[in-house]
Amino acid sequence: MPTLLVLHTSLNSASSVTRDLTATFVKRFLADHPGATTIERDLVTEPVPHLHPDLVPSVLGLAPTASPDGPAAVRTLADTLIEELESADTIVIGAPMYNFMVSSALKAxxxxxxxxxxxxxYIDGVPTGLLPPGKKVILFVSSGGAYSEGAARAIDFIEPFMRTAFRFIGILDITVIRAESQASLEAANSERSRAMQEVMALST
Structure with missing residues (x-):
């Protein structure tokens, strides 16, 4: 059975657009895949800390440090997060825009x-993703303004960053669904409805 990894990053727990879109997708996914495994992480209520210096050797592929305290605790968390990612077939991420970028919690x-x-x-100097093939990412992005086209597109760093970040580790199947203009009274509801229609049209 498939495994679904769900990451929430919206600070808005009451009326979050990305949480709503994510919940709708997860409900459809579980209806289509009874018995599927779901791993859910709320990076707001249970944040991942910023990268600890003790993890630097591991990040670089080196042996852990031999300091008395050791990197065991921080490495255990990183190991768990990597194992969850490796086991997931689909990764669903709610990523509101904060200052033109994803939240610091998601970056962590x-x-x-x-x-x-x-x-x-790096194989022969070429970066190569090592995650098992066949994974896909579904990214739900909300923003106060419209950044998917026009002049403002140049200051949208979420989609380029997230596509690059996942491609680097071997995930090439990336779908982005946006609910833009949430700061506009005229456009917010229609944008949210359009995004929800795209969710309902997604293949699970």
């Missing part, structure tokens, strides 16, 4: 799942 998660010789490697 990405930092922890990057590990040389485990999730990526």
């Amino acid at each position: 998660w990405i930092d922890h799942v990057y590990r040389a010789k485990r999730t990526f490697a």
Whole structure:
């Protein structure tokens, strides 16, 4: 049976657009795949810490440090996050835009799942993703303004960053669904409805 990894990053727990879109997708996914395994992480209520210095050797593919305290605790968390990513067939991420970028909580998660010789490697000088093939990412992005086209597209760093981040570790199947203009009274509801229609049209 498939495994679904769900990451929430919205600070808005009451009326979050990305949480709503994610919940709708998860409900459909579980209806289509009874018995599927779901791994759900709320990076707001249970944040991943910023990358710890003790993890630097592991990130670089080197042996852990031999300091008395050791990197065991911080490495255990990173190991768990990597194992969850490796086991997942589909990764669903709710990623509201904060200052033109993903939240620092989501960036911290990405930092922890990057590990040389485990999730990526440089082979003959070429970066190569090492995650098992066949995985896909579904990214739900909400924003106060419209950044998918026009002049504002140049300051949208979420989609380019997330596509690059996952391609680097070997995930090429990436779908982005946006609910834009949420700061606009005129456009917010229609944008949210359009995004929900795209969710309902997704293949699970």
